[in-house]
Amino acid sequence: MRxxxxxRPTTIAEALxxxxxxxxxxxxxxxxxDLVVGLRKGTIRPRLVIDLKRVAELRPxxxxxxxxxVFGASGVLTDLIEDARVQRHFPALVEAALVVGSxxxxxxxxxxxxxxxxxxxxxxxxxxxxxxxxVNLAGVDGRRSVAYDDFVMGPRQTLLRRGELVASIELxxxxxxxxxxxxxxxxxxxxxxxxxxxxxxxxxxxxxxFAYGAVGPRPFLVTDASGVLADPAAxxxxxxxxxxxxxxxxxxxxxxxxxxxxxxxMLAVLSRRALRTAIDRLAAQ
Numbered sequence: 413m414r415x416x417x418x419x420r421p422t423t424i425a426e427a428l429x430x431x432x433x434x435x436x437x438x439x440x441x442x443x444x445x446d447l448v449v450g451l452r453k454g455t456i457r458p459r460l461v462i463d464l465k466r467v468a469e470l471r472p473x474x475x476x477x478x479x480x481x482v483f484g485a486s487g488v489l490t491d492l493i494e495d496a497r498v499q500r501h502f503p504a505l506v507e508a509a510l511v512v513g514s515x516x517x518x519x520x521x522x523x524x525x526x527x528x529x530x531x532x533x534x535x536x537x538x539x540x541x542x543x544x545x546x547v548n549l550a551g552v553d554g555r556r557s558v559a560y561d562d563f564v565m566g567p568r569q570t571l572l573r574r575g576e577l578v579a580s581i582e583l584x585x586x587x588x589x590x591x592x593x594x595x596x597x598x599x600x601x602x603x604x605x606x607x608x609x610x611x612x613x614x615x616x617x618x619x620x621x622f623a624y625g626a627v628g629p630r631p632f633l634v635t636d637a638s639g640v641l642a643d644p645a646a647x648x649x650x651x652x653x654x655x656x657x658x659x660x661x662x663x664x665x666x667x668x669x670x671x672x673x674x675x676x677x678m679l680a681v682l683s684r685r686a687l688r689t690a691i692d693r694l695a696a697q
Contacts, residue, residue, distance in 0.1 A: 591694025
């Protein structure tokens with residue numbers, strides 16, 4: 413591990429000033445579950461680590477605004493999983509968060525860190541896409557809000573500018589009954605990156621949304637507004653045609669976890685399962 417300077421600001425203004433001054437040579441520490449591993453391996457070599465845990469404005473609470481749930485940047489995944497409002501409105505996000513690392517990791521890892529790491533296999537990404545998440549950013553030039561679908565640009569690449577950080581993540585409360593399900597495939601039980609992951613939601617108005625992870629340079633979202641996928645009585649050929657069109661947009665690679673062909677085949681299997689589960693959950697409401 414290379415030596416680095418360490419700063420512990422107490423205000424967001426101090427943190428942003430440090431980020432702006434040091435640019436790419438600075439790294440943020442909040443949960444640290446990815447950063448600490450990178451520091452030890454030497455794959456991350458910052459000159460400055462900025463610890464955000466004492467910045468009161470980046471509070472860990474989950475706040476309901478009336479139209480959305482807002483997740484503070486320092487909130488850990490365990491708190492998300494155990495929150496009754498998240499369980500009620502965003503159960504697929506809870507399912508996704510439950511498979512991030514181990515219990516110990518979830519007690520430290522933050523939702524903000526999971527998306528800023530910008531891994532194509534980020535477990536929370538498909539659910540955030542399906543639920544229409546927005547990312548609230550704070551920077552030296554002011555604040556802005558961007559759709560999560562635009563935030564991740566590619567592997568380890570986000571829309572974050574110099575002197576900017578994620579202040580919170582916002583999920584709009586569903587405007588109508590919604591059934592949703594998360595699905596994931598790994599090489600084994602236990603701690604492992606996803607071979608493929610996906611989330612499916614079906615609304616009472618018949619709109620079906622799928623988000624796929626680990627099968628391209630970034631997670632992506634597709635939508636069927638025809639009502640065919642959401643209709644249990646729809647003909648199987650018509651539904652398979654739509655699913656095939658969705659899956660064709662994936663561009664998986666072959667690596668140690670699976671071949672490209674296997675990923676494509678299992679996308680179809682998991683898509684059907686998640687769709688059935690989402691429809692069943694909608695019907696149960």
